[in-house]
Amino acid sequence: MGKLLLLMLEGTFTSLKIFFLTLLFSLPLGLIVAKGRMSKFRVVSSIVNGYIMIMRGTPLILQLIFVYFAPYYIFGASTDRFTAVIIAFVINYAAYFAEIYRGGIQSIPQGQIEASKVLGLSKFHTFTHIVMPQVVKTILPSMGNEVITLVKDTALAQTIGVAELFRVAQNAAARQFSTTPIFIAGLFYFIMNGVVSKSFDLIEKRLDYYK
Amino acid sequence: MSIIEVINLKKTFTSLEVLKGISFSLNEGEVLSIIGPSGSGKSTLLRCITNLERVESGTIIIGGDTLVETSREGKVLYADKETTSRIGQRLGLVFQNFNLFPHFSVLRNITEAPRHLFKYSKEEATELALSLLEKMGLADKAGAYPYQLSGGQQQRVSIARALALHPQVLCFDEPTSALDPELTGEILAVIKELANEQMTMVVVTHEMAFARDISNRVIFMDEGLIVEEGEGDALFVNPKNERTKRFLSRF
Ligand SMILES: Nc1ncnc2c1ncn2[C@@H]1O[C@H](COP(=O)(O)OP(=O)(O)O)[C@@H](O)[C@H]1O
Ligand SMILES: [Mg+2]
Numbered sequence: 001m002g003k004l005l006l007l008m009l010e011g012t013f014t015s016l017k018i019f020f021l022t023l024l025f026s027l028p029l030g031l032i033v034a035k036g037r038m039s040k041f042r043v044v045s046s047i048v049n050g051y052i053m054i055m056r057g058t059p060l061i062l063q064l065i066f067v068y069f070a071p072y073y074i075f076g077a078s079t080d081r082f083t084a085v086i087i088a089f090v091i092n093y094a095a096y097f098a099e100i101y102r103g104g105i106q107s108i109p110q111g112q113i114e115a116s117k118v119l120g121l122s123k124f125h126t127f128t129h130i131v132m133p134q135v136v137k138t139i140l141p142s143m144g145n146e147v148i149t150l151v152k153d154t155a156l157a158q159t160i161g162v163a164e165l166f167r168v169a170q171n172a173a174a175r176q177f178s179t180t181p182i183f184i185a186g187l188f189y190f191i192m193n194g195v196v197s198k199s200f201d202l203i204e205k206r207l208d209y210y211k
Numbered sequence: 212m213s214i215i216e217v218i219n220l221k222k223t224f225t226s227l228e229v230l231k232g233i234s235f236s237l238n239e240g241e242v243l244s245i246i247g248p249s250g251s252g253k254s255t256l257l258r259c260i261t262n263l264e265r266v267e268s269g270t271i272i273i274g275g276d277t278l279v280e281t282s283r284e285g286k287v288l289y290a291d292k293e294t295t296s297r298i299g300q301r302l303g304l305v306f307q308n309f310n311l312f313p314h315f316s317v318l319r320n321i322t323e324a325p326r327h328l329f330k331y332s333k334e335e336a337t338e339l340a341l342s343l344l345e346k347m348g349l350a351d352k353a354g355a356y357p358y359q360l361s362g363g364q365q366q367r368v369s370i371a372r373a374l375a376l377h378p379q380v381l382c383f384d385e386p387t388s389a390l391d392p393e394l395t396g397e398i399l400a401v402i403k404e405l406a407n408e409q410m411t412m413v414v415v416t417h418e419m420a421f422a423r424d425i426s427n428r429v430i431f432m433d434e435g436l437i438v439e440e441g442e443g444d445a446l447f448v449n450p451k452n453e454r455t456k457r458f459l460s461r462f
Contacts, residue, residue: 114263115310115369119324119376120299129323133314210314211358 004172004181011168012188015154017082018164019192022089022150029090030097037102048098055095061156064088068160085157093150100142104135137207144200151192165189214239214301214380214411215260219281220269222255229255231435233269237380240409244422247432248458253415254307256432257382260413261304262295274301274379300328303373303381308389309365311357311372317344318353321372328376336375343371347401363394367401381405383414419462423447431455 036048055063068084071077079087108131116126158167169185213236222230229252237243245253258264260271262278268287271278278298279289290298311320321343322336331339344350347367357365366386373381383402387395399421406412406425416422422429429446431439431454439452450456 109310111306111308111310112312115304115306115312117263118261118299118302118304119372120296120328121324122327125327130312137314210356 004176005184007168007172008165008181008184008188011163011165011185012192014157014163015151015165016192018085018089018154018157018162019150021086022093023147025086025090026093026097029094031101033094033098034101034105037098038105052095052098055092056099060088060092060153061159063092064156064159067091081160081162084160085162089150089153089157093146096146097143100139100146101135103142104139105131107138108134140200140204140207144197147196147200148193151196152189155189212239213237214274215413216270216272217256217260218270218272220256220259220271221267222252222259222264223267229435230259230266233432233435233437235430235437235440237411237413239379239411241427242406242410242412242414242425244426244429245413245415245432246417246419246422246429246458247438251432252435253432254384257304257384257413257415261302261382262299263304265289273298300376301379303376303378305366305370305373305381305383305386307385309357309362309369311365311369313357315356316353317349317355317357317360317368320357320368321375324372325375339375340371343374344368347371348397361394362390363397366390366398370398370401380411380413383412383416385415385417387416387418419447419459431458433458 033048033052036044037052039045039048064085067088068079068081071079078084112130113126116130121130154164155166157164158170163171165185165188169181172181173179215235215237217236218234220230220233221228233252233256235243245256247253255264259266260273260278266279266287268281268285270280276294276298277290278295279287281287289295312323315323318337318340321340322331322333325331325339326333326336341350341353344353347370349364349367349371352360352364352368357368360368366389370381370386386402387398390398395418399418402412402414403421403425414422414425423444427443429441429444430437431441431446431450431452433454439446439450439455441447441450446455447459450459
């Protein structure tokens with residue numbers, strides 16, 4: 001039993017690595033994608049829109065397989081499995097985050113941006129100090145949903161053979177002819193998402209000082 | 212010396228010609244009121260002067276610097292970025308619906324621009340903001356957030372915010388139109404006090420008695436044109452144009 005838990009903690013560590021690395025890269029990338037989607041240059045916004053539609057319109061599991069195997073067919077060399085997982089997750093989640101950012105940015109009244117301009121604040125300053133702080137507050141609930149989904153999606157990494165938590169649990173279950181490891185894995189995911197929910201609640205409370 | 216000089220300004224939205232050739236000038240220390248029916252282009256005029264809208268043709272000179280001019284061939288030429296921001300600093304704009312930053316305290320709403328533009332220290336900016344709030348009768352609201360204030364108080368904060376940049380001209384676009392009738396008085400009193408201090412102002416308003424009271428000059432606009440212009444209260448006492456008469460008879 002102790003050995004099983006140790007194995008599962010190792011798998012959990014891999015899951016958490018996927019989780020945090022995905023957030024680390026997709027949160028900023030999503031903002032750049034959102035900016036591209038809102039570009040006044042039609043070529044840019046169309047291309048970015050196409051990318052978003054593909055990412056949201058096809059299963060993540062398919063994208064994972066594609067990212068892992070495509071380089072092999074094109075260049076004859078394959079990427080490292082874990083790297084492929086991170087790339088696939090990042091480009092997929094960046095697309096979802098981009099749409100959330102876009103909604104948030106567009107919800108800021110134009111009048112505030114004009115006020116900022118007339119006050120002589122730079123476009124950059126307006127974006128970082130006037131727009132984004134308010135965007136964070138408005139998008140927090142949708143972001144929370146997305147991040148909870150990400151915790152569960154990490155289980156898909158096993159598709160291309162990365163031994164994350166769920167894969168470890170399944171292997172153990174097969175070895176021991178018991179479903180217990182699977183239920184323990186379920187408990188792990190549940191706890192991780194409890195932490196995620198709690199964190200979002202806390203941030204929401206901290207941003208409650210204005211309406 | 213005129214601080215704002217507008218010559219033959221034209222502005223079109225897609226196919227709608229909103230300003231059809233506006234010319235006027237404003238001298239230092241003057242209060243100019245612009246009246247006219249809604250849709251006549253008053254806001255658009257202010258937005259062109261404050262560079263929130265691009266003009267189709269015409270010339271705007273502010274404090275001796277040319278914001279935009281039009282060549283004889285009809286080519287519109289805007290000033291470079293540096294000149295534009297120098298010109299922008301000379302103008303303040305107070306909006307109909309305040310446009311305060313809801314996530315900033317009253318104090319920060321006022322200090323943000325001076326700190327960013329003039330590189331004021333936090334202490335300098337705070338001191339400036341507090342003295343302006345004092346003047347607006349809001350000394351006790353520095354720490355409040357905009358949602359905690361009445362419309363009239365929010366508008367007074369937005370006036371303080373504009374004044375914090377020491378503009379040479381302060382423009383108002385219907386500063387009382389979004390307020391409950393019982394709150395308009397406090398804003399009009401503030402503008403009147405500024406007029407007494409020789410602040411140069413352009414005021415778009417529907418408050419006729421107020422315009423008559425504070426203005427050195429009044430412009431009546433209709434359908435994108437200046438129909439009539441009068442010194443002091445001449446436009447109210449003795450309107451010459453039929454359209455002006457008809458408009459004023461409604462009040
Ligand atoms: N951004 C815009 N796009 C299209 N039409 C506009 C825009 N802004 C103003 N207009 C039109 O221009 C005309 C003048 O508007 P405005 O300057 O707001 O008038 P006023 O302030 O005198 O009421 C109106 O017919 C209005 O519908
Ligand atoms: Mg208007």
